[in-house]
Amino acid sequence: MSTTALTSTVQVLGAPGDRHDEILIPAALEFIGRLDAAFAGRRFELLAERRRRAERLASGTPLDFSRATPAVRAAPDWRVAPPAPGLVDRRVEITGPPERRMTVNALNSGAQVWMADFEDAMSPTWDNIVRGQLNLLDAIERRIDCTTPEGKAYRLGDDLATIMVRPRGWHLTEKHLVIDGRPVPASLVDFGLYFFHCAQRQIDAGSGPYFYLPKLENHYEARLWNDVFVLAQELLGIPRGTVRATVLIETITAAFEMEEILHELREHSAGLNAGRWDYLFSLIKNFAHRPDFVLPDRAKVTMTAPFLRAYTELLVRTCHKRGAHAIGGMAAQVPSRDAQANEAALAKVRLDKEREAEDGFDGSWVAHPGLVPVCNDVFDGVLGERPHQIERTRDDVHVTAADLVAVRRTAGPPTPEGIRANIAVALRYFDAWLRGSGAVALYGLMEDAATAEIARCQIWQWIRHGLVERDTVVELLDDEIAALGAEYPWARVDEVRAIFERTAMARDLPAFFTPDAYARNLVHRSAVQS
Ligand SMILES: CC(=O)SCCNC(=O)CCNC(=O)[C@H](O)C(C)(C)COP(=O)(O)OP(=O)(O)OC[C@H]1O[C@@H](n2cnc3c(N)ncnc32)[C@H](O)[C@@H]1OP(=O)(O)O
Numbered sequence: 001m002s003t004t005a006l007t008s009t010v011q012v013l014g015a016p017g018d019r020h021d022e023i024l025i026p027a028a029l030e031f032i033g034r035l036d037a038a039f040a041g042r043r044f045e046l047l048a049e050r051r052r053r054a055e056r057l058a059s060g061t062p063l064d065f066s067r068a069t070p071a072v073r074a075a076p077d078w079r080v081a082p083p084a085p086g087l088v089d090r091r092v093e094i095t096g097p098p099e100r101r102m103t104v105n106a107l108n109s110g111a112q113v114w115m116a117d118f119e120d121a122m123s124p125t126w127d128n129i130v131r132g133q134l135n136l137l138d139a140i141e142r143r144i145d146c147t148t149p150e151g152k153a154y155r156l157g158d159d160l161a162t163i164m165v166r167p168r169g170w171h172l173t174e175k176h177l178v179i180d181g182r183p184v185p186a187s188l189v190d191f192g193l194y195f196f197h198c199a200q201r202q203i204d205a206g207s208g209p210y211f212y213l214p215k216l217e218n219h220y221e222a223r224l225w226n227d228v229f230v231l232a233q234e235l236l237g238i239p240r241g242t243v244r245a246t247v248l249i250e251t252i253t254a255a256f257e258m259e260e261i262l263h264e265l266r267e268h269s270a271g272l273n274a275g276r277w278d279y280l281f282s283l284i285k286n287f288a289h290r291p292d293f294v295l296p297d298r299a300k301v302t303m304t305a306p307f308l309r310a311y312t313e314l315l316v317r318t319c320h321k322r323g324a325h326a327i328g329g330m331a332a333q334v335p336s337r338d339a340q341a342n343e344a345a346l347a348k349v350r351l352d353k354e355r356e357a358e359d360g361f362d363g364s365w366v367a368h369p370g371l372v373p374v375c376n377d378v379f380d381g382v383l384g385e386r387p388h389q390i391e392r393t394r395d396d397v398h399v400t401a402a403d404l405v406a407v408r409r410t411a412g413p414p415t416p417e418g419i420r421a422n423i424a425v426a427l428r429y430f431d432a433w434l435r436g437s438g439a440v441a442l443y444g445l446m447e448d449a450a451t452a453e454i455a456r457c458q459i460w461q462w463i464r465h466g467l468v469e470r471d472t473v474v475e476l477l478d479d480e481i482a483a484l485g486a487e488y489p490w491a492r493v494d495e496v497r498a499i500f501e502r503t504a505m506a507r508d509l510p511a512f513f514t515p516d517a518y519a520r521n522l523v524h525r526s527a528v529q530s
């Protein structure tokens with residue numbers, strides 16, 4: 001590592017675990033210290049700007065494309081970097097947390113890419129975080145094969161998916177790693193540990209250090225990531241421009257800056273992804289006070305809603321204009337053991353992928369290995385032998401600022417079933433998350449942090465606008481807590497209830513459920529609480 005500014009020591013406050021010492025080596029911690037010294041301050045300022053922006057939106061300032069950056073949008077001549085090795089053909093991308101067996105299953109799944117997730121699909125317990133890094137390292141070193149006590153063997157095959165790692169978002173901290181008594185930004189921990197241990201190994205294996213960047217709200221946050229990449233490459237002597245990152249457009253404000261985000265990251269960009277669930281969450285959250293932004297039951301808000309089509313079409317147009325991949329989002333259905341339910345789930349996923357492929361997306365996400373063939377089949381049908389369809393510029397797409405927020409046409413009150421479903425899902429998800437699982441199948445759908453955010457946020461919004469009485473929510477909550485406790489006697493019902501009350505029923509709507517729930521419930525007592 002080259003010598004730049006000296007950093008304070010990174011202290012590890014997390015409980016030691018099996019083989020943690022292979023990841024938390026002094027040089028890796030020093031690398032994280034360097035990143036923290038360079039970027040923690042800017043992250044802090046950008047989070048303050050997020051809060052100011054949210055206040056402006058809440059007080060009625062309309063959203064529009066930026067008046068400061070028309071030159072970036074109008075300039076005809078810039079393109080993002082060409083796709084790096086392993087990222088040319090991305091027709092199917094499987095996602096999931098880097099849990100040991102899932103890592104093997106995802107890499108063997110037949111998808112071109114595996115998005116190894118430390119964000120929406122990860123409950124950020126200290127052990128999950130360190131073990132996830134260890135599993136990635138073991139996978140890249142091809143020493144992850146194992147056999148369960150029941151005799152089921154997990155072996156890496158020959159044709160593996162390309163790994164893209166999604167670090168946690170800028171809003172989170174890792175309280176088990178501290179510098180001068182202050183927790184380290186979680187994004188820098190997840191990015192830094194993976195980059196330190198695996199970047200060169202991936203390059204040597206003919207791939208590279210590739211990332212997915214979650215929950216960005218504007219192009220300044222993309223600039224921060226770009227600067228992180230530049231410094232990280234410099235510190236480890238890796239050529240500038242080796243990193244690639246796909247940004248999830250999953251906040252309403254980022255949808256107004258897609259081109260600027262690509263521009264900031266252009267030497268490291270691997271396109272954009274339509275992160276539909278957080279996008280919906282962001283929209284509900286930012287306009288929670290507006291009656292004309294009240295959405296009906298989650299099940300009724302599909303990707304064919306005009307405001308969501310405007311978002312995905314603009315994403316494809318923007319990416320292809322700049323030579324970048326446009327990657328589709330996650331259909332919520334997962335395979336079922338019941339043949340009829342399974343057929344229905346596969347049919348819904350197929351329809352979703354068909355719309356994306358026909359709209360010009362270059363590939364899409366699936367949540368389960370059983371969905372890889374459907375997505376593959378659909379994109380094969382549209383792409384044929386071509387690795388992508390970036391050449392298909394969508395000059396026919398003209399999306400205005402008003403189109404992106406034209407929620408009114410989809411708006412509507414919830415049904416009693418929709419209200420109960422959101423409460424049931426939020427409670428069950430919180431319980432799973434508290435017990436270390438960040439993604440679960442509930443009632444036939446994949447639920448993760450993003451979908452749980454929608455569930456609790458809609459309840460807040462419906463109470464706020466008088467579409468459900470608070471007392472009714474309390475009754476349903478009592479009911480669903482009792483049902484959860486009866487179904488899973490080990491459920492942490494008191495903590496689950498408290499998270500729900502704080503995030504769905506309090507006077508103010510918290511920006512995320514995760515930071516507070518993490519600090520209260522997942523952090524070891526020895527770690528800092530700031
Ligand atoms: C909004 C967003 O951000 S979307 C992206 C974030 N969300 C995700 O990534 C969710 C990913 N998906 C998952 O985590 C899982 O599919 C779940 C939790 C929804 C369902 O998992 P399970 O209940 O285990 O499903 P199921 O029992 O059908 O699994 C069958 C097998 O497939 C494996 N599997 C299921 N999903 C995945 C996956 N995404 N990656 C790798 N393997 C998987 C299971 O581990 C299991 O393997 P095994 O038989 O060897 O033990």
Ligand SMILES: O=CC(=O)O
Nearest residue numbers: 275276277278450
């Ligand atoms: O991260 C993806 C999403 O839909 O949210």
Ligand SMILES: [Mg+2]
Nearest residue numbers: 120275278450
């Ligand atoms: Mg998301």
